[in-house]
Amino acid sequence: MSQQLTITIDGKQCTCEKGEYLLDVAKRNGIFIPTLCHHEGLGGIGSCRVCICEVVARGRSQVVTSCIYPVEGEIEVFTKNERIKEQRAIILALLHHLAPASETISQMAAFMGADLPRLADKEGGEKCILCGRCTTACEQIGTGAIAKCGRGVTKEIATPYHQPTAECIGCAACANVCPTGEITCEQTDESVTIWGKTFEYLRCSCCGEPFATREQYEFAASKRHLPADPDTAAATGQDPEPLCEACEKRATAQRLAKNSIQFVVEP
Amino acid sequence: MSKANASQSAPARQLLICCGTGCLANKAAAVAEALEAAIQAAGANAVVQPDALQLKRTGCNGFCENGPIVKIHPDDVSYYKVKPEHAEAIIASIGGEPYQALLYRGDDKQPVTRQQDNPFYAPQHKVALRNIGQIDPLAIEDYLTSGGYQALRKALAMPPARIIEEVIASGLRGRGGAGFPTGIKWQTCAGYQPTPKYVVCNGDEGDPGAFMDRSILEGDPHSVVEGLTIAALAIGAERGFFYIRDEYGLALHNVQAAIQAATAAGYLGDDILGSGRKLHLEIVRGGGAFVCGESTALMASIEGKVGEPRAKYVRSAERGLWDMPTVLNNVETLANIPYIIANGGAAYAKLGTEGSKGTKVFSLVGKVNRTGLVEVEMGATLRHLIYDIGGGIKRNRPFKAVQTGGPSGGCIPAEMLDLAVDFDSLTAKGAMMGSGGMIVMDDHDCMVEVARYYVNFLSEESCGKCTPCREGLRQMLRILTDITEGRGQQGDIELLERLANTIKDASLCALGKSAPNPVLSTIKHFRAEYEAHINEHSCPAGVCSALCVYTIAAESCTSCSACKRACPLGIISGEKGVPYSIDSERCIACGSCRDACRFDAVRPIKKERQVVAS
């Protein structure tokens, strides 16, 4: 059904499906394009612009962001010609002065030869490059505890009014996807502290391992239309005991076996 | 507002009172009331009987600085700067000699009675603004009398493809900024199968200096409703939106009223004029962010999301509002549509230049003698706009540059006064058509400061999503501020150019892609001015207050004391017969004295440099 296309990337012939993202095609063909805001699980954000490439289509040349650029025709792509190298270096220099404390970014900037001492560090700039991975993750989970606030040069990532928020469930997804380690998240066996709030871990009723915060568990339960509180859930028998992922899988398998449910396998 | 007249035949005379936002701010409402009272008071003794006079409140006549404006038809008399106390004299003059005190005085100071003899209006060619100032925007019957909704009737009898052909033949290009051919946009959208489709009118008008869209929405809302309805017929949409910024109170009110009246009269709704076609229009209020005028940000905002743009690798015509095929057009674009359908695309294509057909509304402001909204054929020269219509530069100062296209437009220098203005010629010179803003500058404007001003605006108005735009503008702003404050460094111009090129190529949306224009165009045409700031720490225009102070040239001073009265710090002294002088130690170079002096005696000199830390 899908249409096959042949494109050239840095002189190499590559085949791909129509509509595939350029970054994915390049990766599959062993061509490296640097990225920052792109994350497999989050979908195209397109904010950092580090993944820019030059695309020539029907004689017209254009700079595109490969992570969100769908290949629609027979194009010629340059991932590291002079124009792209210059612009990528400038973008990294800009990011470096936005987030001077970020090791990742300074290394990347140095690697790209991005040295523009005339640029000034952002006042109060730490590690955040405003890539939007964290807010996208939080939004996709459905919690919406953090957001990009303000516009233009005053944009920042924050909870509403910089206060600990009831929306946050302590899942730390934001910290996990952050490419620069800006989001501080203190984890112990007992609890996790993030965005100014400390969350206590629930322990798996089977193996005893800490596996989720109470708020995280309740949030997931509310998505499954179960009583939010794990104790009530257990008491009503709707969700016997809080289990970690591994134990949950095992329990489900055992239940299925016991009820000897027949799986209908389509031919 | 409209008062249907009791007598069967139309009243012999109309009294048109401009009640656009500008004139209302100058008490036009009180003028209208005073005129109504004066008509009644004159009563049976008047030359003209009250019932032979119809009083109408119209939209903006475009010459707001001379408002409130009152026009009498068919006598063709126009009065300017009318105050309530003039009402009696105006009414008494009807049918006789015009009331001299309120007539416009042209360049030769002679009174001008007829609007088409007024040098501001004479060269104009009105298509988009055709009805504004002539009709009561709240009276659908006024719109109908001037030919309104005839184009819709015609379009209902045409297959959609014919409508599109007509728009393509007209050569109309979008007036919202990018100049994309409207007919092609409709054709592309019509070609996509998925439904429902949507039509959207962009009434965000984020350019702070422009007010043509507001003026059209206020003064002739039905023309835009009709244009949008024709667009909907062409692409097969049954639902449409007006996106209008919240502070446009009168526009919001008048569009709402127009939608209601058009629905009641059967031009909108479930069965348009019995054709079985449907269209429902609603208004969405915009929060006023500049970036929300950008098409994808605007659609996100209508969907209730954060007004951030998305990449346009897939066009809105294919996937727009709620991912469905959508046509978005600007207010002025849509106001041209009924004219095109009624008169034919070919008639419209006779106007304008090869690549830019029709007319364009400009908001002409800045250092010109006459400012306001002007509609001229595409291809009019800058000289025509600035000197013929605008009446030249204030106080006969030298013309230096004109900034066109809104905040992310560019500056065009005096050498190019004979440039024929259209989409392509402006872009070729590093400026752009944009919204049609035109800010005229004289030798007292510093081009580095102009660039800094716009970059500052854009850095605040950028949505902040992508790196080149947000961070690039922040760094450019800092460098430009350094230059205007005497901290410029060697290599700054080249660095600005490098940053500009990256911002232009690598930004996500057209805000970022066009944001470097003010910097690049001023560097291109006024590089020496940048160099003077950086190398000599001097501001040749005498504007940058960190670099200059003012003195008074004794030989030119006539001791008129105008400067002294203008100085906000009171640091100018002098007396009759003795040249005045400024305490330069305390001068902040605000320029008030220089603007006040009619003899060019106040002059900037370089400020002795104190070392200013970065």
Ligand SMILES: Cc1cc2nc3c(=O)[nH]c(=O)nc-3n(C[C@H](O)[C@H](O)[C@H](O)COP(=O)(O)O)c2cc1C
């Ligand atoms: C930053 C930015 C602001 C814009 N603001 C407006 C606006 O206020 N009004 C408008 O009609 N178009 C605006 N545009 C252009 C729109 O994106 C779009 O091109 C236009 O509304 C399409 O209509 P048209 O083809 O009739 O011009 C803006 C574009 C950008 C990039």
Ligand code: SF4
């Ligand atoms: S905190 Fe991390 S993930 Fe979030 S925007 Fe900043 S750099 Fe990106």
Ligand code: SF4
């Ligand atoms: S170019 Fe500017 S306005 Fe456009 S998406 Fe990027 S940051 Fe936002």
Ligand code: FES
């Ligand atoms: S990785 Fe593509 S824009 Fe960030």
Ligand code: FES
């Ligand atoms: S509002 Fe009256 S001329 Fe503009």
